[in-house]
Amino acid sequence: MIHSFKFQFLRPRPWSRRHLMPSVAVLAVTLACLLAGCSRSSESGGKAKKTMIQDTGSDTMVNLAQAWAEQYATVDPGVSVEVSGGGSGTGIAALVSGTVDIANCSRRFEQQEIDTAKKNTGKEPREFMVGYDALAVYVSKNNPLNEITLEQLADIYAEGGKITKWSQLGVKLPGGSDEIIRVSRQSNSGTYFYFREAILGKGRDFRLGSRDMQGSKDVVELVANTSSAIGYSGMGYNTPEVKQLRVAKKAGDKFYAPTVATTLDHTYPIARPLFMYTLGDPSGAVKKYLDWIHSEEGQKIVVQSGYVPLPKAGS
Amino acid sequence: MEILAEKLIELLIRLCGVSAILFVFGIFFFVFREGAQLLFHGFKFGEFFFSQEWYPSSQSNVRYGALALIAGTASVTALAMLIAVPFGIGAAIFISEFCGPRAKESLKVTIELLAAIPSVVWGFVGLTVMNRVIISLFHTPIGLNVLNGGLILALMSVPIIVSIGEDALKAVPDSYREAALALGVTRWQLIYRVLVPAAKNGLLAAVLLGVGRAVGETMAVLMATGHAVKIPTSIFDSVRTLTATIAAELGEAPVHSNHYQVLFVIGILLFTITFLVNLAADLIVRGLRSK
Numbered sequence: 001m002i003h004s005f006k007f008q009f010l011r012p013r014p015w016s017r018r019h020l021m022p023s024v025a026v027l028a029v030t031l032a033c034l035l036a037g038c039s040r041s042s043e044s045g046g047k048a049k050k051t052m053i054q055d056t057g058s059d060t061m062v063n064l065a066q067a068w069a070e071q072y073a074t075v076d077p078g079v080s081v082e083v084s085g086g087g088s089g090t091g092i093a094a095l096v097s098g099t100v101d102i103a104n105c106s107r108r109f110e111q112q113e114i115d116t117a118k119k120n121t122g123k124e125p126r127e128f129m130v131g132y133d134a135l136a137v138y139v140s141k142n143n144p145l146n147e148i149t150l151e152q153l154a155d156i157y158a159e160g161g162k163i164t165k166w167s168q169l170g171v172k173l174p175g176g177s178d179e180i181i182r183v184s185r186q187s188n189s190g191t192y193f194y195f196r197e198a199i200l201g202k203g204r205d206f207r208l209g210s211r212d213m214q215g216s217k218d219v220v221e222l223v224a225n226t227s228s229a230i231g232y233s234g235m236g237y238n239t240p241e242v243k244q245l246r247v248a249k250k251a252g253d254k255f256y257a258p259t260v261a262t263t264l265d266h267t268y269p270i271a272r273p274l275f276m277y278t279l280g281d282p283s284g285a286v287k288k289y290l291d292w293i294h295s296e297e298g299q300k301i302v303v304q305s306g307y308v309p310l311p312k313a314g315s
Numbered sequence: 316m317e318i319l320a321e322k323l324i325e326l327l328i329r330l331c332g333v334s335a336i337l338f339v340f341g342i343f344f345f346v347f348r349e350g351a352q353l354l355f356h357g358f359k360f361g362e363f364f365f366s367q368e369w370y371p372s373s374q375s376n377v378r379y380g381a382l383a384l385i386a387g388t389a390s391v392t393a394l395a396m397l398i399a400v401p402f403g404i405g406a407a408i409f410i411s412e413f414c415g416p417r418a419k420e421s422l423k424v425t426i427e428l429l430a431a432i433p434s435v436v437w438g439f440v441g442l443t444v445m446n447r448v449i450i451s452l453f454h455t456p457i458g459l460n461v462l463n464g465g466l467i468l469a470l471m472s473v474p475i476i477v478s479i480g481e482d483a484l485k486a487v488p489d490s491y492r493e494a495a496l497a498l499g500v501t502r503w504q505l506i507y508r509v510l511v512p513a514a515k516n517g518l519l520a521a522v523l524l525g526v527g528r529a530v531g532e533t534m535a536v537l538m539a540t541g542h543a544v545k546i547p548t549s550i551f552d553s554v555r556t557l558t559a560t561i562a563a564e565l566g567e568a569p570v571h572s573n574h575y576q577v578l579f580v581i582g583i584l585l586f587t588i589t590f591l592v593n594l595a596a597d598l599i600v601r602g603l604r605s606k
Contacts, residue, residue, distance in 0.1 A: 089566070093568075093569065097570075175456075186542070186563045187371060188563075188564065188566060196374075205376070208369065208383070208545060210543055211542060211543045211553055212542045212555070214537075214563065222457070225446065226450075226456055228456045229457070
């Protein structure tokens, strides 16, 4: 919680010049509070100060995290959750160096990252599963392809893969262009990590030359504008301009579309859990916030954002 | 007392004066320090400069080959200069020699406005507007490529080339113009036989500063070039530049890891390139003055 205070001084607060004196008083009180190590903001000094929760990380989850933050502002007006994206790797780096309260992550922490966190802060990252995402494979809505197997995906994306043309998948594009434009993510993305592990296989790398986008939304946007592109992104980013492919593990298996039902019963082969991480056991406002996210109200927002909520029995 | 105050103020001003030098050396020192650890301990120069395999976060085989990134920066910069130099020098000649005082003022203000547009806005234009224009004009599958990045960078470096080029032309003494006109030359002859040769150092410096701007630009090229690690074979290929790589990956690289240090080595490389370009520009301008 200390860190949340640090940012109050850096960020523009609604202090107008007219209220400079009370603001200075608030500042002094907050500072005193900080020195005393107290985690609650002070109510003195005229205005009630908000407790801030810094929440950074996964770009897949940034819309969801924003929706939670906005809704939570009506649940507990005393707490303000500041959400930013950047990629799971960015969230992890920020949590490990102790500058945020919560890291959103669309992949699990790796052992090495847990070790770094312990070394830097003396605390172990705590994992909270907050929902599921089916990693959807997107193509342009004009693309006649409807189904794809994981093997084909690996052949398209992996180093040494054999598929570079749409005709190799038995598809003729309406535009006449045959080259597959691979759209991927930048390397600090949790989605990139997950895709590499789940589809290319451990230790295998992406083939160079893919368009590496900075955000989940950018992938879908580029696929929408490019008739010969293929890309992967969270299921919540679906738009009418693109088409989600049905996916099967291998040739001959049944193909499944990414939906809530197929994610929960594990028939969709590339679904993954979404996490929030804190340093050590959460307490105070952060704990309350995480509890609220796990509550029915919080999980309803998961559905509204286009993701899959935690199964009721497990929560 | 007054003498003391004067001394103090003098010291303060002197400090402000040398602060730029301190900052530059400070920045160079820190960038170099972060990269040096790797640079002098088993850094694979051969791989860095001659391999295009950039796999900084591979789990099985980490490779730091920057050739494709260097090629990306070089191709985008070269295309940008190909477009910006004729436009920039042409605009400088027009502003300095042809237009009336009112048109001159409004043109200069507009060009300065062009220089004031934030690079992320340029990137946004590249990502949304130019992308579609290029796709529909050239029927390429994707509009985020060398052409897009080059056009955006050209638009960004034109203001620098124009304002410095115009200064260089203005610095040519009026006696040259008068002498030439007295000999009965046409305006065109005046420009390409007298003014451009006389101002060539200044014009070259303008171009070099434009190059420096283009090499160092990050945000716009990050958004407009498609960000694909690939040596381009045509202007319709997507590329990734050195600067964009640093911007995209530094946030994630664990501090003091090899990946982090390689990004700083890229920083050193960029610093060296821009330093050499600026030094060349400076030496050329000095050559102009001493004439």
